[in-house]
Amino acid sequence: MGITTTKTVAVTGNQAVAEALRQLNPDVMPAYPITPSTGIMESFTSFVSNGKVDTEMILVESEHSAMSAGIGAAAAGGRVATATSAQGLALMWEMLHIASGYRLPILMALVNRALSAPLNIHGDHSDGMGMRDCGWIQLFSENAQEAYDNTIMAYRIAEHKDVRLPIAVNMDGFIISHSIESMQFIADADVTKFVGDYIAIDPLLDIDNPKSIGALVLTDYYMEHKRAQHEAMINAKKVIQDVSAEFAKLFGRKYELFESYRLEDAEVVLVALNSAAGTIKDEVDRYREKGVKAGLLKPRVFRPFPYAEVGAALKNAKAVCVMDRADSYGGYGPLFMEIASALAPLKGPVLFNKIYGLGGRDLMPHDVDKVIDETIEVAKTGKVTMLKDYLSVRS
Amino acid sequence: MAEMIEIRWHGRGGQGTVTAAKVLADACLSGGRNVQAFPEYGPERAGAPLRAYNRISEKILRMHCPVLNPGVVAVVDATLLDAINVAEGAKDDAVFIINTSRDPKEVREKLKAKPSQKVFTIDATKIAIDTIGRPMPNAPMLGALNKAIAIVGQDVLLADVKGSFGKKFAQKIIDGNLTAVKRGYEEVKQG
Numbered sequence: 001m002g003i004t005t006t007k008t009v010a011v012t013g014n015q016a017v018a019e020a021l022r023q024l025n026p027d028v029m030p031a032y033p034i035t036p037s038t039g040i041m042e043s044f045t046s047f048v049s050n051g052k053v054d055t056e057m058i059l060v061e062s063e064h065s066a067m068s069a070g071i072g073a074a075a076a077g078g079r080v081a082t083a084t085s086a087q088g089l090a091l092m093w094e095m096l097h098i099a100s101g102y103r104l105p106i107l108m109a110l111v112n113r114a115l116s117a118p119l120n121i122h123g124d125h126s127d128g129m130g131m132r133d134c135g136w137i138q139l140f141s142e143n144a145q146e147a148y149d150n151t152i153m154a155y156r157i158a159e160h161k162d163v164r165l166p167i168a169v170n171m172d173g174f175i176i177s178h179s180i181e182s183m184q185f186i187a188d189a190d191v192t193k194f195v196g197d198y199i200a201i202d203p204l205l206d207i208d209n210p211k212s213i214g215a216l217v218l219t220d221y222y223m224e225h226k227r228a229q230h231e232a233m234i235n236a237k238k239v240i241q242d243v244s245a246e247f248a249k250l251f252g253r254k255y256e257l258f259e260s261y262r263l264e265d266a267e268v269v270l271v272a273l274n275s276a277a278g279t280i281k282d283e284v285d286r287y288r289e290k291g292v293k294a295g296l297l298k299p300r301v302f303r304p305f306p307y308a309e310v311g312a313a314l315k316n317a318k319a320v321c322v323m324d325r326a327d328s329y330g331g332y333g334p335l336f337m338e339i340a341s342a343l344a345p346l347k348g349p350v351l352f353n354k355i356y357g358l359g360g361r362d363l364m365p366h367d368v369d370k371v372i373d374e375t376i377e378v379a380k381t382g383k384v385t386m387l388k389d390y391l392s393v394r395s
Numbered sequence: 396m397a398e399m400i401e402i403r404w405h406g407r408g409g410q411g412t413v414t415a416a417k418v419l420a421d422a423c424l425s426g427g428r429n430v431q432a433f434p435e436y437g438p439e440r441a442g443a444p445l446r447a448y449n450r451i452s453e454k455i456l457r458m459h460c461p462v463l464n465p466g467v468v469a470v471v472d473a474t475l476l477d478a479i480n481v482a483e484g485a486k487d488d489a490v491f492i493i494n495t496s497r498d499p500k501e502v503r504e505k506l507k508a509k510p511s512q513k514v515f516t517i518d519a520t521k522i523a524i525d526t527i528g529r530p531m532p533n534a535p536m537l538g539a540l541n542k543a544i545a546i547v548g549q550d551v552l553l554a555d556v557k558g559s560f561g562k563k564f565a566q567k568i569i570d571g572n573l574t575a576v577k578r579g580y581e582e583v584k585q586g
Binding site for chain 2: 008009010068112121143152175176177179180181182275276278279281282362363364365375
């Protein structure tokens with residue numbers, strides 16, 4: 001397969017993901033609309049109505065039903081996708097565990113939005129972080145291009161025989177989902193070829209080989225199931241790397257487990273997910289011009305979390321500020337806890353944690369500068385004044 | 396062209412301001428440029444003040460935040476001049492394009508624009524009523540803005556308006572919008 005033709009377009013993040021879903025042409029898409037992911041569903045239902053896909057669209061009465069219908073369809077042997085945000089994901093929570101426990105490679109487009117209350121529709125990561133322990137692979141995306149590319153790669157990862165786990169592709173609500181950006185689409189035929197046909201393992205519709213799904217498993221085998229899920233998640237790491245390498249070879253865009261931006265010799269490092277990383281990169285460049293050895297680590301794969309690789313990438317820094325767009329009240333930010341775990345076995349840099357951008361509050365370049373300045377100070381003195389603090393918040 | 400142009404649009408809900416920003420972004424894709432178009436989302440009500448932004452750049456656009464120091468400020472509704480400071484944060488060489496029937500010199504005074512800043516006016520609402528039959532000033536504003544800052548070939552802009560509106564509207568409305576863009580381009584005044 002040679003290098004493909006690509007098309008530059010100006011689209012919203014939601015349009016980009018909807019286009020990826022059209023190209024993936026799943027068998028079934030159960031979905032319930034919720035801001036800011038509604039645009040994905042709107043576009044996709046028009047693809048269904050206009051015969052652009054073969055997908056059976058199921059308009060359900062709630063997100064709990066969306067995930068339940070997805071589980072049924074996936075267990076039957078279909079390729080399944082859905083899209084949601086915030087409270088919608090929260091309502092799915094019970095079923096998220098069923099999807100992963102049944103080892104069903106369902107694809108979810110998760111447009112990150114703050115959880116209520118207070119009621120807020122804007123982008124933060126409290127929904128995505130809330131599904132951390134649900135057994136789903138979690139990919140994060142800086143912009144529309146990354147969300148599109150991650151979505152194109154998702155089934156190849158989720159359906160791999162060593163993995164067989166559901167997968168969620170995250171992008172920031174509004175900041176990405178509703179902003180128009182220039183990006184590139186891959187040609188339909190190339191996507192079809194890249195993704196390939198789905199051969200379900202033990203589908204219920206294979207009626208010559210009847211089987212039971214959802215059996216009661218008590219003290220006898222429950223733990224073995226759970227350990228198997230963990231092992232599948234560990235396997236996913238290599239599969240993600242392999243699929244991403246193949247993607248890079250074919251389509252030219254390279255993705256790792258995390259992005260290292262000017263990290264090699266960096267002394268002062270910020271860690272952040274999703275769209276904030278773009279703003280931070282511009283500020284890292286400005287500080288580099290001033291002679292500050294600044295850098296950024298942007299995790300792409302949050303589950304399975306690449307502890308060893310992240311630890312190795314950060315261990316030579318002097319100070320690291322982990323920026324969380326989600327909070328764990330009474331604890332540290334969820335990303336901070338991962339980075340701290342990654343560095344725990346190493347004699348690493350001084351770490352501290354900033355909570356920023358909750359409920360979609362903008363992260364402006366001057367906010368990033370404040371964080372870099374503080375990280376420079378921590379690198380110099382080795383002292384952290386507030387281990388966890390809130391950025392740009394009224395006292 | 397400067398390496399990156401940042402535009403801030405001020406309008407009121409229902410005037411097509413967000414559509415204007417989107418059409419402009421799409422038109423500016425030509426020549427391999429990178430574009431962004433995004434509104435500031437709040438409670439969505441007709442008549443409520445809103446902002447939208449464009450970034451157009453030769454380089455890849457990575458930042459994801461509102462524009463604080465616009466090089467171009469487009470005001471789609473002149474009543475906003477009394478309600479908010481549309482000049483806030485504008486660059487010293489910023490270009491203002493204001494939808495008003497008033498004289499550009501008068502508007503310049505009202506804005507307290509610096510001598511290094513340029514002020515353009517266009518009666519976009521009147522043009523819209525003439526051409527489209529509705530006070531929807533976004534199309535003439537696009538034409539006026541393009542005359543003021545020459546950001547994209549006028550033929551490319553017209554083709555894009557045709558393409559964007561073609562999906563939604565009848566031929567009469569599309570033709571009206573095309574005339575509106577052209578008249579905005581021709582009738583904009585500098586002061």
